[in-house]
Amino acid sequence: MxxxxxxLRSLLDLxxxxxxxxxxxxxxxxxxxPLVDEITTSPLGSLHGLRKASGGGKAPRIMxxxxxxxxGMMVTKIDNxxxxxxxxxxxxxxxxxxxxxxxxxxxELPGIVQLIPDRLLDSHSxxxxxxxxxxxxxxxxxxxxxxxxxxxxxxxxxxxxxxxxDGGYIAGHSLDNRASVAALTICLQELRNTELAWDxxxxxxxxxxxxxxxxxxxxxxIRPDIAVSIDVTFAKGPGSNDYRSFPLxxxxxxxxxxxxHPVLVDAFTRLAREMDLPxxxxxxxxxxxTDSMMIQVTAEGIPNMVLGIPIRYMHTSAELVSVxxxxxxxxxxARFISQLKSDSAQTLFEKxxxx
Amino acid sequence: MIKPTPSIFKITKTHLSLLEKxxxxxxxxxxxxxxxxxxxxEIAPHVDEIKVDAMGNLLxxxxxxxxxxxxxxxxxxxxxxxFMLVSDEGDGLFAFEVVGGIDxxxxxxxxxxxxxxxxxGVIGSKPIHLLEDGEANSVVRTQSxxxxxxxxxxxxxxxxxxxxxxxxxxxFGSTITGKALDDRLGVASLIELVRHVPANVEFLAAFTVQxxxxxxxxxxxxxxxxxDFAFALDSTPAIDLPRPDGEENTQYNCKLGAGPAIYLADxxxxxxxxxxxxLTSLAEKNKIPYQYRQPGxxxxxxxxxxxxxxxxxxxxxxxxxxxxxxxxxxxxxxxWENTLRLMIAAVQxxxxxxxxxxRS
Numbered sequence: 001m002x003x004x005x006x007x008l009r010s011l012l013d014l015x016x017x018x019x020x021x022x023x024x025x026x027x028x029x030x031x032x033x034p035l036v037d038e039i040t041t042s043p044l045g046s047l048h049g050l051r052k053a054s055g056g057g058k059a060p061r062i063m064x065x066x067x068x069x070x071x072g073m074m075v076t077k078i079d080n081x082x083x084x085x086x087x088x089x090x091x092x093x094x095x096x097x098x099x100x101x102x103x104x105x106x107x108e109l110p111g112i113v114q115l116i117p118d119r120l121l122d123s124h125s126x127x128x129x130x131x132x133x134x135x136x137x138x139x140x141x142x143x144x145x146x147x148x149x150x151x152x153x154x155x156x157x158x159x160x161x162x163x164x165x166d167g168g169y170i171a172g173h174s175l176d177n178r179a180s181v182a183a184l185t186i187c188l189q190e191l192r193n194t195e196l197a198w199d200x201x202x203x204x205x206x207x208x209x210x211x212x213x214x215x216x217x218x219x220x221x222i223r224p225d226i227a228v229s230i231d232v233t234f235a236k237g238p239g240s241n242d243y244r245s246f247p248l249x250x251x252x253x254x255x256x257x258x259x260x261h262p263v264l265v266d267a268f269t270r271l272a273r274e275m276d277l278p279x280x281x282x283x284x285x286x287x288x289x290t291d292s293m294m295i296q297v298t299a300e301g302i303p304n305m306v307l308g309i310p311i312r313y314m315h316t317s318a319e320l321v322s323v324x325x326x327x328x329x330x331x332x333x334a335r336f337i338s339q340l341k342s343d344s345a346q347t348l349f350e351k352x353x354x355x
Numbered sequence: 356m357i358k359p360t361p362s363i364f365k366i367t368k369t370h371l372s373l374l375e376k377x378x379x380x381x382x383x384x385x386x387x388x389x390x391x392x393x394x395x396x397e398i399a400p401h402v403d404e405i406k407v408d409a410m411g412n413l414l415x416x417x418x419x420x421x422x423x424x425x426x427x428x429x430x431x432x433x434x435x436x437x438f439m440l441v442s443d444e445g446d447g448l449f450a451f452e453v454v455g456g457i458d459x460x461x462x463x464x465x466x467x468x469x470x471x472x473x474x475x476g477v478i479g480s481k482p483i484h485l486l487e488d489g490e491a492n493s494v495v496r497t498q499s500x501x502x503x504x505x506x507x508x509x510x511x512x513x514x515x516x517x518x519x520x521x522x523x524x525x526x527f528g529s530t531i532t533g534k535a536l537d538d539r540l541g542v543a544s545l546i547e548l549v550r551h552v553p554a555n556v557e558f559l560a561a562f563t564v565q566x567x568x569x570x571x572x573x574x575x576x577x578x579x580x581x582x583d584f585a586f587a588l589d590s591t592p593a594i595d596l597p598r599p600d601g602e603e604n605t606q607y608n609c610k611l612g613a614g615p616a617i618y619l620a621d622x623x624x625x626x627x628x629x630x631x632x633x634l635t636s637l638a639e640k641n642k643i644p645y646q647y648r649q650p651g652x653x654x655x656x657x658x659x660x661x662x663x664x665x666x667x668x669x670x671x672x673x674x675x676x677x678x679x680x681x682x683x684x685x686x687x688x689x690x691w692e693n694t695l696r697l698m699i700a701a702v703q704x705x706x707x708x709x710x711x712x713x714r715s
Contacts, residue, residue: 140530167507239481
């Protein structure tokens with residue numbers, strides 16, 4: 001098996017903020033090139049890697065969606081040489097003071113996020129939790145230079161580089177959802193020498209963190225018979241210990257709920273047990289909060305599955321994942337795909353429709 | 356030999372790489388060994404004596420070549436603010452306490468290096484998706500944060516070990532960013548300063564411990580030496596940011612880029628006016644930009660130094676730095692250079708005659 005860590009870490013160190021995914025797309029395309037038969041880019045920037053069914057001809061389609069976009073920030077105003085900004089996707093402003101960032105202006109500019117000091121605030125605002133209203137980025141340049149190099153709309157990404165901890169743990173920003181891109185890559189590697197009855201569409205979607213636009217449009221173009229979304233889920237850890245979270249490094253999550261086709265829940269859990277892969281059931285009573293929400297209601301409707309990779313500290317500059325859980329997810333998916341027969345869709349869904 | 360004039364002194368790549376080494380090294384108050392080791396190596400060829408006292412202060416003496424020399428002490432603190440692990444909570448998670456003054460709001464989602472082996476970790480933050488109503492408006496306190504070194508490294512660290520921000524120093528243009536520039540900028544300056552001591556000065560370089568938790572090292576460092584004058588060489592916050600209400604910021608403390616900040620008064624010290632005038636006249640004569648650090652709270656090693664023994668005429672000079680006591684500070688090369696120019700001028704012009712001048 002190829003070591004996925006170098007690829008994942010190179011992805012983690014890139015921006016690729018929602019709507020501006022190109023830096024991530026380029027490196028994913030390079031990694032997928034030898035693993036698929038063709039790669040195309042959707043009009044909105046999603047990456048479609050197609051591994052064709054063996055023997056050619058018309059085959060059923062499975063689409064695996066992993067979003068490649070990341071949360072980040074955007075400059076809104078230049079104020080006395082300091083940059084005021086807003087967030088793209090959900091960023092808790094309380095993680096931002098003291099954060100090293102990169103401002104993507106005329107060139108990449110290193111910056112520091114800070115909070116207006118209490119002594120410059122009135123008594124109602126001093127000591128409060130950090131809020132965007134009182135946060136700024138300092139790029140350490142004179143105002144004149146700043147005005148030349150930066151303008152509103154420029155992106156700001158976390159500068160935190162990924163790093164490894166002993167025992168196969170990786171920390172970095174954008175593990176949501178580059179960890180899943182890595183799992184999908186493992187799946188493609190596993191399938192490299194396997195005969196396939198289905199066309200496999202590996203999709204790296206755009207704009208999940210903001211609206212799920214990539215999933216919606218790619219599903220429409222591909223029209224798969226089955227779709228699987230892989231996204232990260234909450235690992236147990238500080239602030240995250242109830243039923244919504246899963247032990248870090250102890251297996252993936254398999255979703256169950258309204259976004260997910262019950263037949264696929266059965267199929268995936270059975271397969272995980274057969275493979276002796278540890279997993280937990282993730283309760284998604286109303287919505288999964290993933291690309292599957294959009295995929296499910298595309299065109300005439302698409303049967304969906306959601307797999308989750310547990311990470312700690314989701315949507316921060318230093319998320320934490322176990323690489324074992326990434327491999328498990330990739331292998332489960334590869335096994336599911338390799339067992340699909342040309343009539344599997346009918347077999348799987350017929351009984352459901354007639355029950 | 357002609358003494359180089361102070362205004363010619365320049366910060367070079369060598370100075371920057373020394374600062375980088377010092378900034379990236381970890382020396383939380385009470386655990387300054389790694390910094391001490393770097394300093395010892397750097398100054399050994401340039402001083403006559405080096406000793407480490409009972410508290411861990413590194414005291415280096417450059418003897419004068421004359422009888423009845425001026426005894427001048429310059430102190431820079433080696434320690435930085437950081438953390439101590441206090442409880443093993445299992446699964447790689449450790450409760451911690453802050454050592455020195457760090458605002459709780461500076462801690463979430465910061466990378467950390469634990470112990471002598473610098474085991475990597477992170478102060479994790481609760482996912483935004485799981486916040487309860489109104490929770491985003493509350494400040495998370497240290498007591499409910501954890502340092503996470505990952506499940507597999509749980510047994511490699513233990514309570515009692517120190518931890519530091521994992522920030523690496525960077526410099527671009529004339530800007531320097533990094534952790535612990537308070538007071539590694541002072542330490543790097545003092546290492547340079549020992550090379551500029553003239554023969555009439557008995558020079559004591561005091562690299563002090565535990566400044567951040569109560570100026571403790573400086574209190575004993577000056578005791579045995581009985582200097583005629585003491586200088587605290589530190590870094591002070593530049594709070595020169597715009598006020599959100601649009602009013603003029605009159606509480607900036609000092610300004611980045613405006614040169615060395617000379618102290619008049621802080622919470623612990625009223626600077627010796629003779630030394631203040633000595634420094635400002637040197638700055639003017641040598642065309643070195645300088646500023647007064649706004650009188651106010653805060654303090655430096657001077658707070659301990661000036662009341663040691665029978666009392667020592669003392670002043671503080673600080674290199675301006677934004678965002679002190681956070682994961683990443685900002686300072687400028689010109690401010691550092693001008694502070695060193697001023698201190699080089701001071702060591703080359705210090706004289707016992709200053710004691711004869713009227714204090715008022």
